[in-house]
Amino acid sequence: MATSRIAELADNIATNTSKLNGYLVANGLPSPSFDIDGPSDTLVPKNELDIEAARVAIIDDTQELRRLVLGPREYLMSYTVTITRFGLTHAFAVGSEASFSDIAAASSLNETNVQQFIRHAIVKDIFVEPRPGFVAHNAVSRLLAEDQVIYDWVGASTDDLWQGAAQTCNALEKFPGSQESNETGFALANQTDRNIYEEFSQFPSRARRFGNAMRSFTEGTGFELSHVVENFSWGEVKDGMVVDVGGSQGFACMAIAHKFPSLSFVVQDLEAVIVGAQEQVPPELASRIKYMGHDFLTEQPIKGADVYFFRWILHNWSDKYCIKILQSLIPALKPGAKIVLNDNVLPKPGVLSRWQENRLRSMDLTMTEIQNSHERELGAWAKLFKLADPRFEFQWGRQPAGANLWLMVAEWKPS
Ligand SMILES: C[S@@+](CC[C@H](N)C(=O)[O-])C[C@H]1O[C@@H](n2cnc3c(N)ncnc32)[C@H](O)[C@@H]1O
DSSP, X not given: OOOSHHHHHHHHHHHXXXXXXXXXXXXXXXXXXXXXXXXXXXXXXXXXXXXXXXXXXXXHHHHHHHHHHHHHHHHHHHSOOSOTTTTGGGSSOTTOEEEHHHHHHHSSSOHHHHHHHHHHHHHTTSSEEEETTEEEOXXXXXXXXXXXXXXXXXXXXXXXIHHHHHTHHHHHHHSTTOOOTTSSHHHHXXXXXXXXXXXXXXXXXXHHHHHHHHXXXXXXXXXXXXXXXXXXXXXXXXXXXXXXXXXXXXXXXXXXXXXXXXXXXXXXXXXXXXXXXXXXXXXXXXXXXXXXXXXXXXXXXXXXXXXXXXXXXXXXXXXXXXXXHHHHHGGXXXXXXXXXXXXXXXXXXXXXXXXXXXXHHXXXXXXXXXXXXXXXXXXXXXXXXXXXXXXXXXXXXXXXXTOSSEEEEEEEOXX
């Protein structure tokens, strides 16, 4: 007996699958399969209305079950609709109802476009239409209306990343084999010869939105900073210095600093990214976390630190530039200095669930779209260090239980 919507959906899916399967077996038709010789289309004849209805219900119910099990936040991060550009989620209050014309009056779209966008969103479980012509928030649209970070994720995905994705095949034709971060789909979409970070530095509001989109990862399941805090021996660094290279607003350092009160930190990023960051540091950490504008493609100015930490940096860069970034550290490195990476590691095909692998394979393509980079398997990470300089000793890489990102450690061993 179903006790909740997800149990009800599971029952419906089982019942309808059994109905569909029974029909196929009774009529000597093959079972759906993606094997090489499997049927290329559904085998249910169009006049079998009852069986066709069962098939359609399976499609609907499996989609709804997937969304419910993901929950509003992960759902929005797994699949987005163009819902943020015109502020539709902010056009009326949570808990109220609004007509399409009310929403049009509060946005720059006309009523027809509002209705198109919103009814399309409703079939994706964003908003509801409790009575004909009137719209209300559901949990998904409410999250967009109330959570600026997830709103910025959807905005950056659709207005920045999707635009780049659409131009990526054109970029690959125009710049075959390029490792340059400014010869990408993103660069073509923006008609610029700057890379994504240089481009955003010209547009503070886009930079802020992209920064927030990155934060939505930090706040998502599997990206908790506790994995970084708990899975490297920060305590052994004692009262040493950690440089967070490309550390954005310094969220990772703040998490580490809370647990390890003897460590001090320098967070480096592009000037535009760290504006105002020092003021955001909680007062109890402010004396130990400092910010510095620095381009990591140039020589590292902080000499003799114990750890140079790169969280989600090198996956943004092609091998040519990763090597350059690592080599830029060398003049600053003391013997025994650790290079700690917290980044994606590609699995071998088929090891993870399809859902998990799909996220990584999608990220892999996104890296190409925006920076001509790509994700790497563990061996490729180790090789990068070797190519940068044989005095880097790649020591280990592991994925903490429940974490999406791996920790990888190399040590500078000049002799
Ligand atoms: C994917 S974000 C990761 C941020 C942060 N480490 C984290 O884990 O949230 C990449 C960061 O690299 C910074 N960045 C890009 N190009 C840079 C450069 N040439 N020098 C320094 N920082 C750079 C960006 O501003 C951004 O903050």
